[in-house]
Amino acid sequence: MARSLLFRTEDLSEYIVQFFVRHDITPKDAKIAADILLTADLRGVDSHGIIRLDTYYGTRLRKGLIDPHAPLSVVRETGTTLALDGGHGLGQIVGYTAMSRCIEKARQSGLAMTTVRNSNHYGIAGYYAMMALAQDMIGISFTNSQPLVAPTYGCKAMLGTNPIAVAVPSGKERPYVLDMATSIVPIGRITVYDKAGKPIPEGWGIDHEGKVTTNPKEVLDGGALMPLGGIDLMRGYKGYGLAMLVDIFSGVLAGSAFGDEVAQPSNNKPARVGHFFAAIRIDAFRPVEEFKQDMDHLIQMMKESPKAVGQERIYIHGEKEFEMAERRRSEGIPLLETVVDSLKASGQTVGLPFDLEVLGVIE
Amino acid sequence: MARSLLFRTEDLSEYIVQFFVRHDITPKDAKIAADILLTADLRGVDSHGIIRLDTYYGTRLRKGLIDPHAPLSVVRETGTTLALDGGHGLGQIVGYTAMSRCIEKARQSGLAMTTVRNSNHYGIAGYYAMMALAQDMIGISFTNSQPLVAPTYGCKAMLGTNPIAVAVPSGKERPYVLDMATSIVPIGRITVYDKAGKPIPEGWGIDHEGKVTTNPKEVLDGGALMPLGGIDLMRGYKGYGLAMLVDIFSGVLAGSAFGDEVAQPSNNKPARVGHFFAAIRIDAFRPVEEFKQDMDHLIQMMKESPKAVGQERIYIHGEKEFEMAERRRSEGIPLLETVVDSLKASGQTVGLPFDLEVLGVIE
Numbered sequence: 253m254a255r256s257l258l259f260r261t262e263d264l265s266e267y268i269v270q271f272f273v274r275h276d277i278t279p280k281d282a283k284i285a286a287d288i289l290l291t292a293d294l295r296g297v298d299s300h301g302i303i304r305l306d307t308y309y310g311t312r313l314r315k316g317l318i319d320p321h322a323p324l325s326v327v328r329e330t331g332t333t334l335a336l337d338g339g340h341g342l343g344q345i346v347g348y349t350a351m352s353r354c355i356e357k358a359r360q361s362g363l364a365m366t367t368v369r370n371s372n373h374y375g376i377a378g379y380y381a382m383m384a385l386a387q388d389m390i391g392i393s394f395t396n397s398q399p400l401v402a403p404t405y406g407c408k409a410m411l412g413t414n415p416i417a418v419a420v421p422s423g424k425e426r427p428y429v430l431d432m433a434t435s436i437v438p439i440g441r442i443t444v445y446d447k448a449g450k451p452i453p454e455g456w457g458i459d460h461e462g463k464v465t466t467n468p469k470e471v472l473d474g475g476a477l478m479p480l481g482g483i484d485l486m487r488g489y490k491g492y493g494l495a496m497l498v499d500i501f502s503g504v505l506a507g508s509a510f511g512d513e514v515a516q517p518s519n520n521k522p523a524r525v526g527h528f529f530a531a532i533r534i535d536a537f538r539p540v541e542e543f544k545q546d547m548d549h550l551i552q553m554m555k556e557s558p559k560a561v562g563q564e565r566i567y568i569h570g571e572k573e574f575e576m577a578e579r580r581r582s583e584g585i586p587l588l589e590t591v592v593d594s595l596k597a598s599g600q601t602v603g604l605p606f607d608l609e610v611l612g613v614i615e
Numbered sequence: 616m617a618r619s620l621l622f623r624t625e626d627l628s629e630y631i632v633q634f635f636v637r638h639d640i641t642p643k644d645a646k647i648a649a650d651i652l653l654t655a656d657l658r659g660v661d662s663h664g665i666i667r668l669d670t671y672y673g674t675r676l677r678k679g680l681i682d683p684h685a686p687l688s689v690v691r692e693t694g695t696t697l698a699l700d701g702g703h704g705l706g707q708i709v710g711y712t713a714m715s716r717c718i719e720k721a722r723q724s725g726l727a728m729t730t731v732r733n734s735n736h737y738g739i740a741g742y743y744a745m746m747a748l749a750q751d752m753i754g755i756s757f758t759n760s761q762p763l764v765a766p767t768y769g770c771k772a773m774l775g776t777n778p779i780a781v782a783v784p785s786g787k788e789r790p791y792v793l794d795m796a797t798s799i800v801p802i803g804r805i806t807v808y809d810k811a812g813k814p815i816p817e818g819w820g821i822d823h824e825g826k827v828t829t830n831p832k833e834v835l836d837g838g839a840l841m842p843l844g845g846i847d848l849m850r851g852y853k854g855y856g857l858a859m860l861v862d863i864f865s866g867v868l869a870g871s872a873f874g875d876e877v878a879q880p881s882n883n884k885p886a887r888v889g890h891f892f893a894a895i896r897i898d899a900f901r902p903v904e905e906f907k908q909d910m911d912h913l914i915q916m917m918k919e920s921p922k923a924v925g926q927e928r929i930y931i932h933g934e935k936e937f938e939m940a941e942r943r944r945s946e947g948i949p950l951l952e953t954v955v956d957s958l959k960a961s962g963q964t965v966g967l968p969f970d971l972e973v974l975g976v977i978e
Contacts, residue, residue, distance in 0.1 A: 561826060
């Protein structure tokens with residue numbers, strides 16, 4: 253493993269806020285964006301955290317592809333639904349505002365759904381779903397993203413890794429938080445194998461002819477990721493169907509880009525990413541306390557069920573991430589040296605030295 | 616392949632109606648149930664059609680485990696939500712009524728969700744989702760079912776094959792209809808391999824110790840199905856997460872049974888199956904015509920994208936089933952001779968000979 257340096261969450265947060273403020277984001281919005289990025293790092297979804305600060309956000313802000321002052325405008329609104337136009341704003345701000353308004357509407361109407369067109373990459377989908385938890389609501393968020401996944405029997409990346417995130421409150425147990433790409437693995441996983449010079453497991457990706465390959469370079473170079481399930485025999489068309497589903501809600505219903513028309517963050521054009529949010533009041537269906545007791549019971553049922561040979565523990569979705577976040581909040585967030593180097597480089601570009609105190613080193 | 620006999624859809628429908636009427640179901644309800652069962656046969660989901668007429672429905676009706684006159688009662692209701700108690704009625708009637716009322720509510724409010732507790736197996740989930748299509752709505756249906764799937768790292772069946780069905784209207788293209796079990800394959804698929812004395816593909820199921828096995832008997836005899844994705848390396852915990860999601864909406868939110876407490880149809884007790892339905896008005900978000908044009912565009916994008924070597928066609932979800940239904944509607948529905956034999960046997964039990972005209976034989 254490469255060396256990582258440990259940093260305090262608060263220090264990283266303050267740095268990100270300053271970084272965004274330098275890009276003309278208001279301090280209030282910058283704090284929201286920092287919280288969303290660092291929630292990814294805390295939960296162990298390093299690929300969606302501070303590592304993208306400059307590549308996905310800073311660079312696009314400086315090029316004028318993300319509008320720091322984008323006004324979120326209402327396209328259509330009813331008592332239960334809200335269709336928004338993100339105005340090419342920062343995905344995190346757009347997403348946070350859209351989910352906040354969705355929750356507000358659900359408070360009034362029991363249910364609400366919000367779509368967003370013309371946004372940018374918004375970080376981890378799970379953040380927005382989890383916003384509903386404190387309100388005793390179920391939260392849902394989908395987003396489409398740049399094409400990386402081939403449809404079953406296809407060989408070209410036509411769909412994003414289009415995540416599904418659903419957060420459900422529980423009682424004594426930790427909440428259930430599903431936050432899953434609809435591909436088997438994200439593209440970053442393939443890059444990790446490529447950099448390490450190792451073959452990828454058979455079934456994660458295909459080459460430019462649509463053949464399953466274990467060579468990460470062939471996936472990265474004109475190939476594609478496989479949808480959840482993998483090959484046809486293992487029912488990969490279900491993962492392909494889920495990726496389509498997310499694109500229908502986030503792209504088509506929102507009136508945003510979809511399919512392979514969603515732009516890469518590195519493209520010099522508006523990304524036109526679309527998002528979908530939903531909030532559901534538990535008490536519209538049954539008393540909250542009863543629901544939470546049953547959630548605890550369902551969770552315990554799974555965790556206490558017999559383990560496979562060689563296994564000691566069954567996990568609930570989100571559980572590993574909650575534990576990771578607790579650990580990292582006390583011990584610090586580890587950033588790979590290469591990530592620290594790139595933060596130093598981008599910091600220099602914008603005149604904001606990345607010189608935070610290092611709490612420790614992990615070899 | 617075993618021999619199949621071909622029957623007219625109308626003849627089978629009339630037979631099913633008579634069969635249910637003999638079990639004290641009203642003719643109106645019997646017609647609905649027949650339509651739902653035969654929609655499965657027409658679409659090629661033979662496992663969920665007439666094959667179950669007696670095992671899942673007739674037998675349970677005669678034992679008093681399904682109440683033919685169950686009144687659907689309202690547990691809780693708001694302008695957008697409806698929590699129903701199915702009163703241990705026939706799953707198809709409960710499901711049809713619940714989705715009809717969900718659609719009616721969505722017509723008023725833009726969105727609606729309906730849960731049902733204390734129901735029985737309701738057939739194919741896709742039928743209820745598709746009910747929304749003619750209303751220019753997106754339809755969603757989930758149901759939980761008897762335990763057949765082990766959680767990741769577990770070895771005991773704790774969750775049903777809990778399907779996700781979503782139907783979305785399109786313009787010139789056929790609608791998108793996702794109707795997928797959250798396991799890799801249904802249990803019936805394992806039985807087919809077992810009867811044929813063939814090994815199952817590696818990854819579909821595990822034995823009683825949680826080890827992946829290719830012996831179908833080991834899956835059937837105290838083992839379990841694997842969730843979509845399969846083993847951990849291929850991200851089977853995502854399929855496990857989706858199965859949990861369906862159980863949370865259908866079981867926990869509905870206040871019905873969940874996890875391994877949902878009874879097998881062959882058990883001598885109420886199944887307490889739970890369902891979830893949602894309907895979403897397209898025009899709450901954007902003009903229906905624009906939406907349909909974009910759906911067509913998304914569908915064409917996929918279908919016209921480059922094919923993998925050796926493949927000639929990319930499918931959209933539901934497409935194969937729509938084509939199959941057209942063919943079977945004109946050529947007849949094929950029933951395996953063993954299925955015909957069991958229909959004859961159950962027909963004799965209830966004094967309703969199964970002696971329909973055979974249109975042809977498929978060897």
